[in-house]
Amino acid sequence: xxxxxxxxxxxxxxxxxxxxxxxxxxxxxxxxxxxxITRVLxxxxxVKGILEDKLYDMDLEDEKELSYLLNTPSSALGSxxxxxxxxxxxxxxxxxLLEVFKKHNIRYFFYIGGNDSMDTCNKIxxxxxxxxxxxRVMGVPKTIDNDLFGTDHCPGFASAAKYVxxxxxxxxxxxxxxxxxTVCIVEIMGRHAGWLAASxxxxxxxxxxPDLVYLPERDFDMDSFLSDVKRVMDEKNGECMIAVSxxxxxxxxxxxxxxxxxxxxxxxxxHKQLGGVASTLVSFIKEKLGVSKIRGIELSLLQRCxxxxxxxxxxNESFAAGRAAVNAAVAGETDKMMTFRRTTDENGNxxxxxVPENLSLAANTEKKVPQEWINAEGNGVTQQFVDYILPLIxxxxxxxxxxxxxxxxxxxxxxxx
Numbered sequence: 393x394x395x396x397x398x399x400x401x402x403x404x405x406x407x408x409x410x411x412x413x414x415x416x417x418x419x420x421x422x423x424x425x426x427x428x429i430t431r432v433l434x435x436x437x438x439v440k441g442i443l444e445d446k447l448y449d450m451d452l453e454d455e456k457e458l459s460y461l462l463n464t465p466s467s468a469l470g471s472x473x474x475x476x477x478x479x480x481x482x483x484x485x486x487x488x489l490l491e492v493f494k495k496h497n498i499r500y501f502f503y504i505g506g507n508d509s510m511d512t513c514n515k516i517x518x519x520x521x522x523x524x525x526x527x528r529v530m531g532v533p534k535t536i537d538n539d540l541f542g543t544d545h546c547p548g549f550a551s552a553a554k555y556v557x558x559x560x561x562x563x564x565x566x567x568x569x570x571x572x573x574t575v576c577i578v579e580i581m582g583r584h585a586g587w588l589a590a591s592x593x594x595x596x597x598x599x600x601x602p603d604l605v606y607l608p609e610r611d612f613d614m615d616s617f618l619s620d621v622k623r624v625m626d627e628k629n630g631e632c633m634i635a636v637s638x639x640x641x642x643x644x645x646x647x648x649x650x651x652x653x654x655x656x657x658x659x660x661x662x663h664k665q666l667g668g669v670a671s672t673l674v675s676f677i678k679e680k681l682g683v684s685k686i687r688g689i690e691l692s693l694l695q696r697c698x699x700x701x702x703x704x705x706x707x708n709e710s711f712a713a714g715r716a717a718v719n720a721a722v723a724g725e726t727d728k729m730m731t732f733r734r735t736t737d738e739n740g741n742x743x744x745x746x747v748p749e750n751l752s753l754a755a756n757t758e759k760k761v762p763q764e765w766i767n768a769e770g771n772g773v774t775q776q777f778v779d780y781i782l783p784l785i786x787x788x789x790x791x792x793x794x795x796x797x798x799x800x801x802x803x804x805x806x807x808x809x
Contacts, residue, residue, distance in 0.1 A: 668690075
């Protein structure tokens with residue numbers, strides 16, 4: 393493969409995670425050290441920043457400050473939810489992207505994100521090829537939802553899962569201290585895929601977690617749910633803890649969060665903005681079962697920014713995904729997304745290989761929790777799921793501290809000429 397010399401551009405898109413900056417650091421650090429890459433640029437707020445020619449010169453950042461990205465949550469370069477139209481319908485944005493790429497001699501483009509971001513990455517890649525502009529485009533996955541197709545798991549998921557598991561273990565301890573009936577409902581992120589809510593069952597496997605877990609992979613029936621809650625309360629002296637995905641829905645596809653609520657707003661990609669399923673279920677339990685002491689807890693953004701509870705395995709793999717993307721691109725790969733392949737070493741211990749797969753496999757394709765990993769009743773998961781997730785949440789990172797608090801990256805973000 394012919395050597396390609398020029399600048400590289402990295403952007404972040406979609407919902408942040410506690411380790412998306414570890415992937416960015418993997419890209420940036422590896423690119424800075426590669427002789428084929430003449431300059432490293434960061435897009436301010438993803439593709440929107442490129443369209444506005446708002447790019448940061450990462451070569452001017454302090455090396456030590458960049459290293460703090462490993463443990464800094466959220467998207468240090470800024471994120472966006474910008475949907476590119478099909479270039480056959482309207483190529484205005486694409487022509488502008490090409491203009492900016494040419495201006496800065498960008499020959500390598502790395503985009504870090506989830507399903508919609510991989511779609512954006514795929515569209516840009518195809519347009520650059522059609523325009524005969526030599527540029528190697530690589531997707532670096534991230535999503536706490538763990539729903540990207542083609543990879544065993546996604547950077548960001550394990551750390552979010554570890555936070556959910558830990559929080560559920562702690563909540564179980566707190567919610568069972570009284571001598572009267574108590575119900576606790578924990579609402580967990582997950583629109584169409586219930587990986588994160590399912591992770592709460594690991595807390596149960598550790599002896600302190602939810603009694604019931606409901607995922608969007610199964611239709612939710614309110615009568616069956618109330619029957620489940622009553623049965624658990626009868627069996628456990630009035631105690632019941634429940635974990636639910638925000639996206640659980642009935643047999644007609646109606647989100648439970650929409651029961652009795654106004655029509656949900658849509659984001660730029662046409663997805664309904666969910667939230668409130670816990671409070672909806674609280675109302676039904678109060679009305680139908682007469683339970684007075686009941687709490688609905690929405691973990692919300694805490695799930696995706698809890699870097700203090702990150703998995704060291706997740707951080708290391710996220711960095712490795714960014715590093716591998718650069719090395720693969722320089723070696724000649726393009727139009728690919730880096731994916732994780734679960735393997736074992738000679739002693740049977742977990743290991744993870746990072747390999748490139750076609751971008752089109754991941755773009756807008758969701759990977760859901762396998763039906764065989766959900767119990768027959770649809771209110772919990774099997775041991776197979778627990779075995780799947782345990783290796784991913786291992787390790788406690790060494791978090792840099794300052795005055796007893798986490799020290800996060802403070803980038804200068806100098807705009808490129």
